[in-house]
Amino acid sequence: MRVVHILRKFDPAEWGGTEAAVDRLCEGLRQQGVNPVMYCPRINGNGHSNGSIKRFKVCVPAWGVSREKKRQLVTLGGNLMSFDLLPALWRERDAALVHTHTLGRLGGIASTAARVRGLPFVVSIHGGLLDVPPGLTNTIDDAPHDGIEWGKIFGLLLRSRWLIEDADAVFTCNPREAELLRKKFPDKRVEIQPHGVPLDDYKKEHRASAQEAFPQIRGRDVLLCVGRIDPVKNQAWLVAEAAEIFHAHPNAILVLAGACTNAGYGHDLEHQIRQLGISDRVLITGGLPPGDPRLIGLFQESRAVLLPSTSETFGLVLLEAWAAGTAVISSRTSGALALVRDGENGWLFDLADPAAFHRAVDETLQNPASRTSMAEAGRRLVQDEYDVKAIGRRVTKIYQELIEAKYALRHSA
Numbered sequence: 001m002r003v004v005h006i007l008r009k010f011d012p013a014e015w016g017g018t019e020a021a022v023d024r025l026c027e028g029l030r031q032q033g034v035n036p037v038m039y040c041p042r043i044n045g046n047g048h049s050n051g052s053i054k055r056f057k058v059c060v061p062a063w064g065v066s067r068e069k070k071r072q073l074v075t076l077g078g079n080l081m082s083f084d085l086l087p088a089l090w091r092e093r094d095a096a097l098v099h100t101h102t103l104g105r106l107g108g109i110a111s112t113a114a115r116v117r118g119l120p121f122v123v124s125i126h127g128g129l130l131d132v133p134p135g136l137t138n139t140i141d142d143a144p145h146d147g148i149e150w151g152k153i154f155g156l157l158l159r160s161r162w163l164i165e166d167a168d169a170v171f172t173c174n175p176r177e178a179e180l181l182r183k184k185f186p187d188k189r190v191e192i193q194p195h196g197v198p199l200d201d202y203k204k205e206h207r208a209s210a211q212e213a214f215p216q217i218r219g220r221d222v223l224l225c226v227g228r229i230d231p232v233k234n235q236a237w238l239v240a241e242a243a244e245i246f247h248a249h250p251n252a253i254l255v256l257a258g259a260c261t262n263a264g265y266g267h268d269l270e271h272q273i274r275q276l277g278i279s280d281r282v283l284i285t286g287g288l289p290p291g292d293p294r295l296i297g298l299f300q301e302s303r304a305v306l307l308p309s310t311s312e313t314f315g316l317v318l319l320e321a322w323a324a325g326t327a328v329i330s331s332r333t334s335g336a337l338a339l340v341r342d343g344e345n346g347w348l349f350d351l352a353d354p355a356a357f358h359r360a361v362d363e364t365l366q367n368p369a370s371r372t373s374m375a376e377a378g379r380r381l382v383q384d385e386y387d388v389k390a391i392g393r394r395v396t397k398i399y400q401e402l403i404e405a406k407y408a409l410r411h412s413a
Helices: 019-030 067-077 084-091 104-117 151-159 160-166 173-185 199-203 207-213 237-246 263-275 293-301 318-325 333-341 354-366 368-386 386-412
Strands: 001-008 037-040 053-056 095-100 121-125 169-172 190-192 221-226 252-257 282-286 306-307 326-332 348-349
Touching: 001 084, 019 037, 019 067, 019 318, 019 386, 037 282, 053 084, 053 104, 053 318, 067 084, 084 104, 095 104, 095 386, 104 121, 104 151, 104 293, 121 160, 121 386, 151 160, 169 173, 169 282, 173 190, 173 306, 173 326, 173 333, 199 293, 199 318, 221 237, 221 318, 252 293, 282 333, 293 318, 293 348, 293 386, 306 354, 318 326, 318 333, 318 368, 326 368, 348 354, 368 386
Parallel strands: 001 037, 001 095, 037 053, 095 121, 121 169, 169 190, 221 252, 221 306, 252 282, 306 326, 326 348
Antiparallel strands: none
16 A cells, blocks of 8 residues: 655654654554655755655745745745645555645645546644634644735636535544534544654663763753744743743753744843843754754653643653653643653643642652652553554554445445
8 A cells, every 4th residue: 555645844853743743653654554745845945755745846935035034934834835746646546545734735746647647635633623722723724924926826727725525524623623523514534643662762861972972961950942942842931931940940951942934033032031040951962853862861860850831732852751751741732631641651731830730840840759650650651552563553443434435425426
């Protein structure tokens, strides 16, 4: 079974949750005998291609947009256009199913290719589509960019606004998102398909790699926050609370691991750290791809992984922390609420209640037995439900059902 996956970004230098989720899904699919091939944009006009990764050109379909704004739109979520993706998908031999992990025009191209070829079409929603906190936009696809938009006609022709209606199945990792989708599209097959973690990789010892790369963490109580440097990930809130943490726990160090996808926010964050006088207590590592021994070592070395996001549809970092044997402290996003049982396998807090956050940090650093117990409960959950092997089996079964249904429909017609 050869399955085509479409992504809007697959850049090791700016790795995010979607890339990690798709990469690990493909790993699980290969273990089931599925042959996945990923189509993703070229990086700065170039990009590595091989048998399983194929690159296509993209553009921001607007005139009068600054180079920096275009870079941000390409990096973070602009509604991109490609003129060579459709013919490439048409030429892809032996494809049995098309699976898009992006919406907008690129998703519309994937849908068009599947429709023309008579193949099953699957849409994965990795961010919030309907499950979006009030006041927070779920995408900058349609954000104003002070340019003259010329891509709308292509979106119309590609039916990019009707991707859900045109899909044979919709995957979402979030139960609340699935509930809202089923309510809005009652005739659509909606599957709750969580992300996976290669548990065996996180069982291997990598602390030495992290200590060698980041000697500042040696002998310290590491509090780790993993995620792209972006307002949604809310590192600024964490930094604002850091002084109180350091006062109560003099041996603590805060580590922010993730590529910066919002230059302005990243600059403000660094200024905030300097202004608070905590530069020697906050380490910013830059981007580290999943599976990197340095990142796994940071997970293993940490007393707790902190997730202060304003919105998190799933929270893959929580699974990664548990797989590494580390406790988690997370804001009450819909993703975290689906994974964390407060006081059993982790701690939850409201961003409007910093005192609850500090109580969780205090408990983590002062009570090793409680920390270990919660981390172990999380690891068991990953082993039972979220290992890539289990994820691969579930998705392969759904693929087979969709292919058989499409085949039966075609031949009955």
